[in-house]
Amino acid sequence: MDTDSLLHRLGIEHPIIAAPMGGGPSTPELVAAVSEAGGMGCLAGAYLTPEQIDGEIRRVRALTGRPFAVNLFAGGYHAGIDRDPAPMLALMREVHGELGLPAPELPAIPPDPFEAQLRVVLDARPAAFSFTFGIPTADAMGRLRAAGIVVLGTATTVEEGRMLADASVDAVIAQGAEAGAHRGTFTGDFDAAMVPTLELTAGIAATGVPVVASGGLMDGRDVAAALAAGAQAVQLGTAFVPCPESGAAEVYKQAILAAVDDRTVVTRAFSGRHARGIENDFIQRMRTHAGDILSFPAQNTLTRPMRAAAAKRGEAGYLSLWAGTGAARARRLPAAELVRVLVDELREAQAAAGAS
Numbered sequence: 001m002d003t004d005s006l007l008h009r010l011g012i013e014h015p016i017i018a019a020p021m022g023g024g025p026s027t028p029e030l031v032a033a034v035s036e037a038g039g040m041g042c043l044a045g046a047y048l049t050p051e052q053i054d055g056e057i058r059r060v061r062a063l064t065g066r067p068f069a070v071n072l073f074a075g076g077y078h079a080g081i082d083r084d085p086a087p088m089l090a091l092m093r094e095v096h097g098e099l100g101l102p103a104p105e106l107p108a109i110p111p112d113p114f115e116a117q118l119r120v121v122l123d124a125r126p127a128a129f130s131f132t133f134g135i136p137t138a139d140a141m142g143r144l145r146a147a148g149i150v151v152l153g154t155a156t157t158v159e160e161g162r163m164l165a166d167a168s169v170d171a172v173i174a175q176g177a178e179a180g181a182h183r184g185t186f187t188g189d190f191d192a193a194m195v196p197t198l199e200l201t202a203g204i205a206a207t208g209v210p211v212v213a214s215g216g217l218m219d220g221r222d223v224a225a226a227l228a229a230g231a232q233a234v235q236l237g238t239a240f241v242p243c244p245e246s247g248a249a250e251v252y253k254q255a256i257l258a259a260v261d262d263r264t265v266v267t268r269a270f271s272g273r274h275a276r277g278i279e280n281d282f283i284q285r286m287r288t289h290a291g292d293i294l295s296f297p298a299q300n301t302l303t304r305p306m307r308a309a310a311a312k313r314g315e316a317g318y319l320s321l322w323a324g325t326g327a328a329r330a331r332r333l334p335a336a337e338l339v340r341v342l343v344d345e346l347r348e349a350q351a352a353a354g355a356s
């Protein structure tokens with residue numbers, strides 16, 4: 001193996017990373033299963049307290065001695081409410097009424113937890129750290145480097161990839177327009193940052209930085225195409241949501257397994273940030289209230305009781321069903337088996353390409 005390669009630096013066998021999936025799917029069991037299978041699992045720390053992140057890291061380490069990553073949100077955090085919240089509160093009061101929940105309250109937004117969360121990561125020293133929504137300060141990047149942690153940052157345009165390379169990340173995660181859940185866009189227009197995964201991968205790889213392709217990749221053939229476009233590894237989210245080790249609500253797993261064609265939409269309805277998911281009642285209802293949506297994380301906090309109640313009741317209409325454009329091709333396999341199948345399909349696709 002090329003000793004400069006990203007896989008070598010991460011200490012993993014296969015070029016497959018299970019995406020960090022905040023809000024439940026990325027359990028320590030999922031992370032450990034993917035790492036044990038020779039890929040790399042990634043804990044989603046952004047919505048967790050420092051104590052919870054510490055606990056999850058310990059749990060992964062109890063399950064595997066293999067390398068894994070931890071992920072945080074490095075930006076995009078608006079401490080406060082950026083507009084009159086009355087219209088959104090009124091709408092949520094209606095929804096709560098229908099779901100039999102107490103009236104919603106205006107969320108109190110604590111200061112950005114990133115620095116306290118990062119301290120836990122620095123102490124625990126996982127093999128890798130990934131981030132999205134921005135770029136950590138030069139000081140934070142220096143501390144990560146000093147701790148010997150491989151750092152991966154998320155870009156949705158070639159320009160963001162360059163900014164990340166300038167901040168000396170070890171690799172850029174090229175998050176294409178097809179990707180499930182939140183867009184990592186942190187500079188420029190959201191609309192201009194909807195670049196298809198393979199296009200973005202090739203564009204960022206051409207700048208010379210190692211690339212991890214992410215977005216809409218569901219099988220080994222997709223992985224082969226991403227590697228052929230210049231990626232050194234891939235990061236799959238939606239493909240891992242239905243795994244038994246995933247902590248996603250059963251109704252959410254079923255929605256992905258039942259998805260047809262490419263019917264996902266990008267919405268700010270649930271969190272205040274653009275994110276891709278399967279269209280449902282809440283997204284449709286919010287279409288006429290786009291101007292009233294609060295910023296992230298206020299909108300996310302405000303809709304949390306609704307989402308939690310919907311998950312508990314198996315009510316898909318009011319749950320964030322995050323999924324990439326490839327959702328219809330998701331399979332229900334244990335995580336380690338999914339990694340094995342992806343690797344087999346990748347080898348087949350590469351052999352077929354070599355033979356032609």
Ligand SMILES: Cc1cc2nc3c(=O)[nH]c(=O)nc-3n(C[C@H](O)[C@H](O)[C@H](O)COP(=O)(O)O)c2cc1C
Pocket residue numbers: 019020021022025044045046071131132154175178179180181182214215216217235236237238239322323324325326
């Ligand atoms: C349910 C879900 C939650 C996600 N949470 C995070 C997160 O916390 N941090 C992050 O960097 N990316 C997160 N992502 C985005 C992934 O890193 C990745 O870009 C995306 O899953 C790739 O597209 P795919 O879902 O089509 O594979 C999430 C994706 C999903 C599906």
